[in-house]
Amino acid sequence: MRLAARIVGDLRQVLAAEVRAGERAAMAAIRAETEQVKAELRRQVTSSFGGNARGIANAWRSQVFPRSGQSLRPAGLVWTKVPNVIDAFERGALIRAKGGRKFLAIPTGFNAARGRRGRGEKGVRVTPAQMVASGQAFLRPFQSGRGFVWCLPLRQGEQTGRRRRTRLLAGGLAEIGTGNRKGREAWARGMLQRGMVPMFLLLPQVKLAKRLDVKGAAERGLRRLPGRFVAAWERESGRAAP
Template identity: 85%
Template sequence: MRLRAAVGDLRQLLAAEVRAGERAAMSAIRVETDQVKGELRQQVTGSLGGNARGIANAWRSQIFPRTGQSLRPAGLVWTKVPAIIDAFERGAVIRAKGGRKFLAIPTGFNAARGRRGRGEKGMRVTPAQMVASGQAFLRPFKSRRGFVWCLPLYEAQGIGRGRRRGRRTQLIAGGVAEIGTGNRQGREAWARGMLERGMVPMFLLLPQVTLTKRLDVKGAAERGLRRLPGRFVAAWERESGRVA
């Protein structure tokens, strides 16, 4: 009778320990997966700047099993933009495709801001529009390794909303799109200076671009794996009540 009671108690104790282990395993995987994802997001914003928040937030995670508990859970971290992440992790060389000689890289003047002027891939003016305008022209780099693809710059005539907007100098690139629409301090002097130059650079044409290695995805994963056993043991002790 005593032996049966002891075995019964042992089974209950083991079952409770298994349940504690399952909760601990799920907790450790969940916390560590979130930490790896957070580290990868920080790598992107730290290396590529605040404008890369969209790329950073493309890191996602999932825990398996999705419901219930398990002693063998798994955590998955992935990105919705794998090509971009791979390029910055390897330090890839990007070349023009489809028989083209140059990559067309939009300048800051050609970047869409807010909802205004949003075109293909966030550009105010696309390469196709540059060609169709019949006004685009090239200026070679001093190094002769590429070109600046420009449009002539005009002052908009008869355009304005309200007295304040009507007094502002509005710049139109090649009759295609307005640029420099911000209300920053010194904007009028800047706009007049641009008009004196008579042109605005819209694209940089380069045969290839070499990206520096800025991300360490493998390192983040390996650091997470090294932390996981200790995190699991600590969580199991908490779940089983062996520590306060």
């Protein structure tokens, strides 16, 4: 038995077409996998911290190289604009006070303009320095003895708005508010009875729980990439199964 074979067409053109198909497949695979890894990391943030962490979630960004054209050796980069935050919650970091200070000052949210749920001026915050300068701040120890609640006295201000609701002020530095009328009234009665607003928690150190798995997301992406590349190359070269 004699077997014979011959190449149909121009071999150089056939190989060049295959290389171009490989370049398109490589770019498509890297682009899709980069987007999937970024999407997974964003979901990790929102599932761990809730909807209030969308800013941190959206800080994950991605880029594929080369930015234009095709290549058999593309690269995908996923990074975050808040690396210190991500690193702390991936490692479960232990955070201590620095610079000779004994305590970390952790805001409760009431230090924001119009309070924790208010809609005051964007970016307005009562700082620890303002707490000290006010001369009104006082401490209440935790029952555990591990730290303190740093408070300002609560007082009533003027009545404002069509409903003539009484403004509640923390030491004259920040207006306190809640999200709805019933909640505001119930909360206000309790706070007035206590006569104080918890502005900061003072703790010597904080151990963050490990909530993120950045390394795992990257490793899963690398394991998926070869299969994604082969499937894309078959589509680009016309060998995909119908």
